[in-house]
Amino acid sequence: MKELENVVIRFSGDSGDGMQLTGTQFSTTSALMGNDMSTFPDYPSEIRAPQGTVAGVSGFQVCFGATEVNTPGDEPDVLVAMNPAALKANLADVKRGGTIIVNNDAFSPANLKKAGYESNPLDTNELDNYKVIRIDISNLTTEALKNLDLDLKAKGRCKNFCALGFTYYLFDRDMDSTIKWIESKFGKTPVLKEANILALKAGYNYGGNTLITTNRYQVPKAKIEKGKYRQMQGNAATAWGLMQAAEAAGLKLFLGSYPITPATEILQELAKFKEFGVKTFQAEDEIAGICSAIGASFGGALAATTTSGPGLALKTEAIGLGVIYEIPLVIVNVQRGGPSTGLPTKTEQADLLQSFYGRNGECPTVVVAASRPSDCFEMAYEAARLALEHMTPVILLTDGYIAQGAEPWKIPDIEKEFRPIKTRMVDRKLAPGEQFLSYQRDPKTLVRPWAIPGMAGYEHRIGGLEKSENFGNVSHDAKNHQRMVELRAEKIARVVDNIPDQEVFGDKSGDLLVVSWGGTYGATYSAVRELRKEGKRVSLMHMKYLNPMPKNVGKILKSYKKILVPELNMGQLQHLLREKFLIETIGYHKVQGQPLKITEVVGLINRELESL
Amino acid sequence: MSETTTYTKKDFVSDQEVRWCPGCGDYSILSAVQTAMTQIGKKREDICFVSGIGCSSRFPYYMNTFGMHTIHGRAAAIASGLKIQNPNLSVWVATGDGDAMAIGGNHLIHALRRNVDINIIMFNNEIYGLTKGQYSPTTKRGVITKTTPYGVVDHPFVPASLALGCDATFFARAIDTDVKHLTSLVVEAANHKGTTFIEIFQNCVIFSDGIHEAYAGKATRDDNTIKVEHGKPMIFGKERNKGIILRGTRPEVVTIGENGITEKDLLVHDKTDDNMAYMLSRMKFPELPVALGIFRQVSAPSYEMDVEAQIAQVTSKKGAGNMKSLLHSGQTWNVG
Numbered sequence: 008m009k010e011l012e013n014v015v016i017r018f019s020g021d022s023g024d025g026m027q028l029t030g031t032q033f034s035t036t037s038a039l040m041g042n043d044m045s046t047f048p049d050y051p052s053e054i055r056a057p058q059g060t061v062a063g064v065s066g067f068q069v070c071f072g073a074t075e076v077n078t079p080g081d082e083p084d085v086l087v088a089m090n091p092a093a094l095k096a097n098l099a100d101v102k103r104g105g106t107i108i109v110n111n112d113a114f115s116p117a118n119l120k121k122a123g124y125e126s127n128p129l130d131t132n133e134l135d136n137y138k139v140i141r142i143d144i145s146n147l148t149t150e151a152l153k154n155l156d157l158d159l160k161a162k163g164r165c166k167n168f169c170a171l172g173f174t175y176y177l178f179d180r181d182m183d184s185t186i187k188w189i190e191s192k193f194g195k196t197p198v199l200k201e202a203n204i205l206a207l208k209a210g211y212n213y214g215g216n217t218l219i220t221t222n223r224y225q226v227p228k229a230k231i232e233k234g235k236y237r238q239m240q241g242n243a244a245t246a247w248g249l250m251q252a253a254e255a256a257g258l259k260l261f262l263g264s265y266p267i268t269p270a271t272e273i274l275q276e277l278a279k280f281k282e283f284g285v286k287t288f289q290a291e292d293e294i295a296g297i298c299s300a301i302g303a304s305f306g307g308a309l310a311a312t313t314t315s316g317p318g319l320a321l322k323t324e325a326i327g328l329g330v331i332y333e334i335p336l337v338i339v340n341v342q343r344g345g346p347s348t349g350l351p352t353k354t355e356q357a358d359l360l361q362s363f364y365g366r367n368g369e370c371p372t373v374v375v376a377a378s379r380p381s382d383c384f385e386m387a388y389e390a391a392r393l394a395l396e397h398m399t400p401v402i403l404l405t406d407g408y409i410a411q412g413a414e415p416w417k418i419p420d421i422e423k424e425f426r427p428i429k430t431r432m433v434d435r436k437l438a439p440g441e442q443f444l445s446y447q448r449d450p451k452t453l454v455r456p457w458a459i460p461g462m463a464g465y466e467h468r469i470g471g472l473e474k475s476e477n478f479g480n481v482s483h484d485a486k487n488h489q490r491m492v493e494l495r496a497e498k499i500a501r502v503v504d505n506i507p508d509q510e511v512f513g514d515k516s517g518d519l520l521v522v523s524w525g526g527t528y529g530a531t532y533s534a535v536r537e538l539r540k541e542g543k544r545v546s547l548m549h550m551k552y553l554n555p556m557p558k559n560v561g562k563i564l565k566s567y568k569k570i571l572v573p574e575l576n577m578g579q580l581q582h583l584l585r586e587k588f589l590i591e592t593i594g595y596h597k598v599q600g601q602p603l604k605i606t607e608v609v610g611l612i613n614r615e616l617e618s619l
Numbered sequence: 620m621s622e623t624t625t626y627t628k629k630d631f632v633s634d635q636e637v638r639w640c641p642g643c644g645d646y647s648i649l650s651a652v653q654t655a656m657t658q659i660g661k662k663r664e665d666i667c668f669v670s671g672i673g674c675s676s677r678f679p680y681y682m683n684t685f686g687m688h689t690i691h692g693r694a695a696a697i698a699s700g701l702k703i704q705n706p707n708l709s710v711w712v713a714t715g716d717g718d719a720m721a722i723g724g725n726h727l728i729h730a731l732r733r734n735v736d737i738n739i740i741m742f743n744n745e746i747y748g749l750t751k752g753q754y755s756p757t758t759k760r761g762v763i764t765k766t767t768p769y770g771v772v773d774h775p776f777v778p779a780s781l782a783l784g785c786d787a788t789f790f791a792r793a794i795d796t797d798v799k800h801l802t803s804l805v806v807e808a809a810n811h812k813g814t815t816f817i818e819i820f821q822n823c824v825i826f827s828d829g830i831h832e833a834y835a836g837k838a839t840r841d842d843n844t845i846k847v848e849h850g851k852p853m854i855f856g857k858e859r860n861k862g863i864i865l866r867g868t869r870p871e872v873v874t875i876g877e878n879g880i881t882e883k884d885l886l887v888h889d890k891t892d893d894n895m896a897y898m899l900s901r902m903k904f905p906e907l908p909v910a911l912g913i914f915r916q917v918s919a920p921s922y923e924m925d926v927e928a929q930i931a932q933v934t935s936k937k938g939a940g941n942m943k944s945l946l947h948s949g950q951t952w953n954v955g
Contacts, residue, residue, distance in 0.1 A: 035950065038952065039950075039952050041952075041954060184950075231954055232954070232955075233954055233955030234953070234954060234955070235947070235951055235952070235953050235954075236951060236952055236953070236954055237946070237947075237949065237950065237951045237952075238950065247942075247945070247946075250942060250945075251942050254941065254942050259704070261700065261703070261704055263700055280940060280945075281929050281930045281932075281933035281934065282930075282933050282934045282936075282937040282938065282939060282940040283939075283940035283941075283945075284930055284934075284939075286703055286704070286926055286930075288699070288700065288703060290696065290729075291696075291725055291726065291729035292725060294693060294696065294726075295693070295696035295699075295725070295726055295729070298689070298690075298693040298696035298697045298700065298726075299696050299697065299699050299700030299703070300700055301689075301697055301700065302669070302687070302696070302697035302698060302699065302700025302701035302702075302703075302704065303700040303701060303703065303704035304700075305667075305685075305687055305697075305701055306700070306701045306704035306705045306708070307704065307705065308704045310700070310704075324690055325690060325693065327690075328689060328690050417954075418946050418947060418951065419946070421942055421943055421946065459705075460664065460665065460666075460667045460685040460701070460705065460708050461664055461665055461705065461707065461708070462664055463662070463663075463664040464664070465664070466663060466664055466683060466684055466685050467685065467686075468633070468635075468679050468680050468682075468685070468686035468687070468688065469686070469687055469688070470679075470680070470686075470687070470688030470689075471672075471688060471689060471690055472688065480635065481635075481680065
């Protein structure tokens with residue numbers, strides 16, 4: 008058996024073939040076996056695109072390793088292709104010399120035609136550069152299930168477990184956890200339970216019967232931090248992070264939202280937790296989503312709204328209302344390819360400037376970003392913490408890549424790592440005759456107090472019209488407006504005193520600093536780590552707090568000869584850095600709906616180091 | 620409510636100077652609502668007025684309660700969120716025909732459909748006042764406005780028919796200057812569980828002065844409007860001698876004492892009868908008197924109470940959740 012440090016495997020088939028499930032099972036098993044890992048699903052925007060066509064191909068990629076894994080991997084070492092369309096859609100991505108496991112039965116003339124093949128690629132020299140394993144997966148499955156009382160179609164549906172079983176043999180995986188999963192999932196229908204277990208074992212045994220052991224691989228346990236782990240997907244982590252913040256603040260969580268890819272899962276996830284008192288409101292549109300949250304915030308909830316790019320555009324006016332009200336509000340934007348409807352299921356980071364500037368008037372707000380699937384938990388908590396402690400809307404940026412990706416997550420000690428949040432809720436009775444000044448600010452933070460309906464004596468009105476300093480009454484006074492615009496800006500600027508300093512991975516000065524933000528962390532970190540092992544003088548500054556930026560960012564930027572800013576947009580962070588620090592940077596702008604690859608960043612860094 | 624507090628109208632007057640035009644219908648609406656608030660059995664701090672944009676939307680500033688002046692058209696959505704967050708509040712939306720029926724149309728119909736327990740008061744003057752005289756979704760065809768110098772060619776909404784089409788569980792109509800009637804409807808709305816919608820014929824003295832005068836004017840209203848009351852025959856007229864009967868499926872005006880018609884022949888209003896409510900909504904002057912009062916009131920589950928019920932039900936089954944056990948639930952594994 009050969010030992011490997013890490014492996015990237017992509018399961019690919021028709022969108023009805025159950026590839027997401029297969030991939031999830033493979034990754035859960037690998038995590039339980041002690042590997043570090045990272046996953047990413049890749050599915051078409053059509054729910055059921057025409058069967059057998061390239062448009063209908065659904066994939067799930069997992070990278071599992073004996074060392075630290077930070078991305079789902081650049082290129083698959085192994086491709087499982089359940090039909091010709093899956094082969095066609097993915098072949099270009101597969102590493103040269105990689106392994107391709109095909110369901111031989113599915114390569115019928117009709118399926119080949121649907122996939123756009125004129126001749127069967129298994130019979131030509133098209134796959135000469137790969138190790139091809141042809142298995143009659145469909146037949147193998149129906150043969151294994153021949154004694155079961157199930158129709159042929161139902162038997163055929165078990166073929167994904169047969170394919171999974173084969174990969175389990177190939178990579179010496181333990182079948183137990185998947186068997187347990189099948190038992191609990193199909194417990195009520197014994198025949199389906201038996202069928203799927205038989206299919207899984209048939210695939211596994213087929214491996215044992217046909218492969219000689221030297222063709223098997225082992226990926227040993229990873230040396231990762233000790234502790235108790237669980238799988239965490241980005242969108243679920245965002246949902247849980249908001250719940251964590253509500254608990255830490257002693258408030259109830261309210262989510263006003265409207266379904267939109269790829270953010271919908273946060274609404275779906277939060278809708279489950281009635282026993283936490285979470286209220287989810289599926290509104291009639293994006294605007295009502297944020298507006299209901301604004302109403303709930305005025306009523307004393309930790310209020311949030313979740314969306315993706317086009318939805319953020321629709322929420323623009325209401326965010327402005329939140330800014331002038333100065334009420335706590337979390338806006339989660341799970342970015343996708345734009346403009347307009349763009350690429351709904353593909354990833355991009357092109358809403359950074361929209362988050363900074365996409366509103367009428369002088370309308371500053373806090374902007375933070377999550378760096379990886381499990382980090383969505385911490386950054387959702389942080390977004391809520393800053394919203395509550397500073398009485399302001401906060402925009403949390405994630406993206407389709409980390410929102411749908413998953414990875415093992417060391418379960419935090421919440422008492423230590425997520426401290427209670429102190430809100431600005433008024434907590435004393437007013438003296439007789441005392442007037443509540445709704446916009447009287449804390450001198451240090453410039454934050455106003457929070458009084459909610461139900462509090463006797465605190466009756467007050469807030470509005471979208473400019474208000475007088477301290478009193479909050481409508482004011483059209485020229486000097487007052489200038490003052491209030493400046494105060495609102497300064498209030499956001501002072502959030503800097505309540506966020507951690509920027510960290511740098513690597514030396515504090517050197518030849519090259521890579522600056523990244525948000526969901527590209529896995530690729531930029533892995534690339535920098537790899538090159539540092541080779542002795543290259545490169546460091547990484549990965550940003551999670553974008554507005555305001557941590558105090559030490561300017562100093563860090565001045566400590567390197569060159570600054571490289573790779574982004575999944577046309578240079579938006581680069582623009583902000585140039586504007587704020589008057590420095591020249593080298594940009595790398597990828598807008599293909601795909602994440603950065605580690606090799607891509609390694610190449611970029613090497614190119615810049617060579618030209619120093 | 621367990622505790623009762625006695626308020627006078629003055630308790631609901633805020634310290635802000637009222638800035639509507641002299642003679643504006645909004646003054647009498649404000650007065651009626653302030654009086655009504657003393658009769659709804661709610662503490663002042665448990666009342667919140669929410670508005671959008673427009674002349675009517677200045678309303679919250681003048682009420683000495685909690686208040687939110689929001690953005691154009693969105694009051695119903697914001698009020699919904701507030702009520703769902705805290706079902707104990709008495710939540711009111713002050714809005715106009717432009718705010719509620721044009722830019723806010725989507726939020727209005729969905730609030731009515733969901734039956735969130737909020738109270739919507741729509742001031743209908745068939746014009747955009749604050750932007751100075753453009754036609755609204757309730758302006759009649761042919762009317763000359765700033766944006767229709769040759770007359771409106773849009774077909775207008777009938778707010779009552781629209782609300783009933785949304786299955787509104789409470790719809791009523793009133794005239795701004797009939798303060799007593801309006802006050803009683805506001806109190807009825809406060810006591811109704813679910814979304815209430817009151818349309819008020821409001822007179823804009825600047826841009827659509829006299830638009831409702833033919834039926835709502837003090838001299839004409841007795842003969843040209845009919846105040847419906849549940850369980851009572853449909854009688855109207857200065858002399859209280861006119862009534863409504865059904866001929867086939869259509870309403871018709873009759874005179875009591877003529878052609879053998881007696882009070883017993885008249886339609887009796889049933890606010891739970893959907894067909895009757897719709898019929899009332901379609902009655903147009905001058906063919907028929909314009910209907911006022913509560914057209915429809917039926918009892919139905921209110922959204923926020925169902926939300927609370929689900930939370931209570933799931934919590935009693937699963938126990939109150941906490942993050943620590945959630946994080947450790949499901950599939951976990953130990954490393955090292």
